[in-house]
Amino acid sequence: MPADYLLSVDLGTSHTVAVVVWPDGRTRPLLFDGSPVMPSAVFLDQAGTIHTGKDAERLASTAPERFEPNPKQRISDGTLLLGDREIPVTAAFAAILARVARTAVESVGHLPNAVLTCPAAWSEQRRAALHDAAAQAGYRPVKILTEPVAAAHYYTSRLAQPLTPGQALAVFDFGGGTLDIAVLERRGDGSFGVLADGGLHDLGGLDFDAALVAHIGETVRQREPEIWKRLEQPSGASEMRNRRELWDEVRAAKEMLSRSSVAPVTVPDMAQSLHLTRGELDQISRPLLARAVGETQRVLGLTGRRPEHLTGLFLVGGSSRMPMVAKMLHEGLGIAPTVLEQPELPVSEGAALALTSTAPVTPPAPMATPPQSPTAPHMHSGSLPPVTPGSDQTMQLRRGEPEKPKRRLRPKWIAIIAAVAVLAVALPLGWWWLTNPYKQRPFAEELTEVGAAIPFAAEGNSGVYEVRVWDDKALFAYTAATSSNQDGEEMHLRAVDTATGEPLWDEDKVFPGDGWEDKFYVSDDLIAFSQEVEASGGAVEYRYYFLDWKTGETVNTRTSSGRDAARSGDLFVIAPYGGTVIEVFDADGAPVADWTLGDEEDGVTIASWGLVGNPDDLGKPSTPSNGDGRLWVLTSDNMLHVYDLESGDTVAEKELETVDDRYFAWNGLLYVAVDKESGYEINVYDIDKDLARAAEVSVDVEDAEIETMTACGEALICVAELAPEATSAYHWQVYDADAEEIVHTFDDGEFGGVDPIGDRLMVEYYEGDDLRTQVYDKNFKAVENNLAEEGFEAVDGGSALSWPEGGTFLSTPGSVIGLGRDGSRTALRTDLEVFTCGASDTRLACFTAEGMQVYAIRDE
Structure with a gap:
């Protein structure tokens, strides 16, 4: 007889079930709010506490944006956006497991060793997420058993359906987010081996809910189009709450239709309830379930066996409760499935049975507290024994000597243990909030003016009009005719405090002359811009002005033959194509470094150049560092040079590809796209290892014409190929430096730009x-x-902004739209008329007909 307790947890997409195995071999489901099935829902409150289960569902009505009903479905995302905070999915898992832990402690007096379940197809990375979450929740190292193996143990033990060696069982696990199918074979040692597995990751109970909501929506749209518009595209907390309530109503109706022929659906704001019938549910479900049946046939076909060769077809998971599921599987396979009244329970209890060596017993009714017999041997705990190798074999328990009996914990100690479990979740979560660069913050409900518009000092012409916003400062620049000569031109600059809308300078800074460029460079201390001027002999040069942010005074000017420049931090780089000299200046225009490359007489000049990009910029795109402080330069003799801008040191020099190829540098790697007879090749070089070859990948695209390469993630590079017969539309290849391969292709249609929004x-x-x-x-x-x-x-790591753009100093009306990384859309204003704008993470600064105006897009 076992000497220890064991806790088995099935953390599912929609529900979590936990079972405790008692020392005498009995299994008891834990009760959460009086039920053995707890919603796998989480809610993050303002104080940073994660609420779970029905508490989370109740709190969802107060702030729907802070609620996630199905965190397991988001495991591939890595993070969850809950209100204005982004947390790891593992933190949500840990909160759920901590709730289970507290209930287990309340039930048996301590936290037992535990086994968790996961889908058979889960990778080691996803299984590691469960291990991490359990550790955060205060568990000792846990064992993980695949769900189909757990279900098979329940089928043979609790349902007394024996399988002899060589016989096979199909497990159809239909949950809230996914369908997982596995065919298992009983082995001679009593374990189960998975012969084949598969499933549909885009089909689950939530998809049936969505189909039913769409069906209801057709009726609502015809009767009350405005109500449906608000439900379909909610714009505020109240409308989001109504949308959540509608989905809850439809889900409840779906569950009721498993027991009756008709179910009411109350639509928020509608006076009269609607109804769903079993016939409607069956009609809507049939095409979805046809996919499920087809996938079951496919997985079974992988084993080389026919349906009649199966000993059984066991249905588990909450979505299996729909009568149509068993009906269509019976029709499609010709065998009658086995399904229970509560199909959420078998996986958790089956995992417990797999780890115990006791003979099966009839399960007692669920109890929240253990019996009080002083002689019961339930006061023992010990380490969970090792498992026989083989990820899909039965886990055989090997127990050592039991430890000394432990006293039942007093309530205050139970509370302390529970508090420790909560802290185990809260501490790493708090650290994540502080360090996560990809938080999604809510936009304001509407665009509001910050201060009054600053009038133009002169009437702008059709030349330059630019806005640059940096943190809490905005630089407005426009050209105008001179007051003394309408044929003359002058540049006007004005700096504004975006927090108040007040000007930083009392008046415009005016620079006479023409030839003004639309290139402006700003950072914490830098303001630089350029003007084309005529040099001796008719040559063209460029005069660069350096201004002081506080006063607007010109602190320096520099003249160069180079029109092309870039900013890295507060450093300013001028590197002319076709020239030989690269110059670096600080924010005051003082020289920092310069390099002479090649010799114009020998025909060796600068062919291309750029900064080595910094992934940290993805989290702060409105105030980017613009590189990691290094510059790469390709000269016409095919030599690649890398320099440290601040120190002036040479980082690396090497002959790589040719000047006809495309070059791009990001996150310490240099990428070169090389044309081939069929397609092209991407060669990757490690800058920190003297440009040693790091990887290469061939892209076989016929007649591919590469336009550009750009960063689209921390380790992702996007390569634009001109779409066939297009002049401004592209196909995109996405290269992952960690995987060292093309991981995605956007070629189903014609695409414009691809830009990162944090890690999306x-x-x-x-x-x-x-x-x-x-x-x-x-x-x-x-x-x-x-x-x-x-x-x-x-504008930051979690959101973006769109605004109208004019041209040739003509104002254009349009909308200001906020976009969250979760796809949410916030209409800040629909009738803003501007010439041009620039944005930070909190402000939008625009030229309007009234002058220079700052707007708030969210709180500071």
């Missing part, structure tokens, strides 16, 4: 002649949005 992507694509914007997550799965607006610009 904003992708423009053509729908006819119109550009639309779609957000994709880290797994290149489209997030639930589809925006007609184009030209979104990331």
Whole structure:
């Protein structure tokens, strides 16, 4: 007889079930709010506490944006956005497991050793997330058993359906987010081996809910179009709450239809309830379930066995409760499935049975507290024994000598243990909040003016008009005719405090002359801009002005033959193509470093150059560092040079590819796209290892014409190929430096730009002649949005902004739209008329007809 308790937890997409194995071999489900099935839901309150289960569902009505009903479905994302905070998915798992731990402590007096379940197809990385979450929740090292193996043990033990060696059982695990199918074979030693597994990761109970909501929506749209518009695209907390309530109503109706032929659905704001019938549910479910049946047939086919060769087909998971599931499987396979009244329970109890060596007994009714017999041997605990190797074999328990009996914990100690479990979750979570660069913060409800518009000092012409916003400062620049000569031109600059809307300078700083460029460079201390001037002999040069942010006074000017420049921190780089000299200046225009490369007489000049990009900029795109402080330069003799801008040191020099190829540097790596007879090749070099070859990948795209390379993630590089018969539309290849391979291709249609929004992507694509914007997550799965607006610009690691743009100093009316990394859309204003704008993470600064105006897009 076992001498220890064992806790078995099935953390599912929609529900979590936990079972305790008692020392005498009995199994008891833990009760959460009086039920053995706890919603796998989490809610993050303002204080940073994660609430779970029904508490989370109740709190969801107060702030729907802080609620996540299905965190397990988001494991591939890595993080959850809950209100204005982004937390790791493991923190949500840990909160759920901590709730289970507290209940177990209340029930048996201590936290037993535990086994957790996971889908058979889960990678080691995903299983590691469960291990991490359990550790955060205060568990000792846990064992992990696959769900189909656990279900098979329940089938043979609790349901008394023996399988002899060589016989096979199919487990159909239909949960809230996914369908997992496995065919298992009983082995001679009593263990189970998985012959084949598969499933549909995009089909679960939530998809049936969505189909039913859409079905209800057709009726609501016809009767009350405004109500449906608010439910379909909620814009505030109240409307989001109504949308959540509608989904809850539809889910409850779906569950009721498993027991009756008709179920009511109350639609928020509608006076009259609607109804769903079993016939409607069956009609809507049939095409979805046809996919499930087809996938079951496919997985079974992988084993080489026919349906009649199966000893049984066992249905588990909450979505298996729908009568249509068993009906269609019976029709499609010709065998009658086995399904229980509560199909959420077998996996958890089966995992417990797999780890115990006692003979099965009839399970007692669920109890929240143990019996009080003083002689019961339930006061023991010990380490969970090792498992026989083999990820899909039965875990055989090998117990050592029991430890000395432990006293039942007093309530105050139970409370202390529970508090420690909560702290185990809260401490790493708090650290994540402090360090996570990809938080999604909510936008304001509407765009509001900050201060009054600052009038133009002169009437602008059709030349330059630019806005640069840096942190709490904005630089406005525009050209105007001179007051003494309408044919003359002058540049006007004005700096504004974006926190107050007040000007930093009392008046415009005016620079006479023409030839003004639309290139302005700003950072904490730097303001630099350029003017084309005529040098002796008719040559063209460029005069660079350096200004002081506080006073607007010119602190320095520099003249160079180079029109091309860049900023890295507060350093300013001028490196002319076709020239030989690279110059670096500080924010005051003082020289920091310079290099002479090649010799113009020998025909060796600068062919291309750029900064080595910094992934930290993804978290702060409105105030980027613009590089990691290093510069790469390719000369016409095919030599690649890398320099440290601040020290002036040479980092590396090496002959790589040719000047005809495309070069790009990001996160310590140099990428070179080389044309081949068929497609092209991406060669990767490690800058920190003297440009040693790090990787290469071939892209076999016929007649591919590479336009550019750009960073689109911490380790991702996006390569733009000109789409066939297009002049401004592209296909994109996404290269992952960690995986050293192309991990995704955007070529199903014609695409515009691809830009990062933190660790996700904003992708423009053509729908006819119109550009639309779609957000994709880290797994290149489209997030639930589809925006007609184009030209979104990331303003922080979790959101982006779109605003109207004029031209030739003509104002243009349009919308200001906020976009979250989760695809949420916030209409800040629909009728803003501007010439041009610039944005930070909290402010939008624009030229308007009234002058220079600052707007708040969210609180500071």
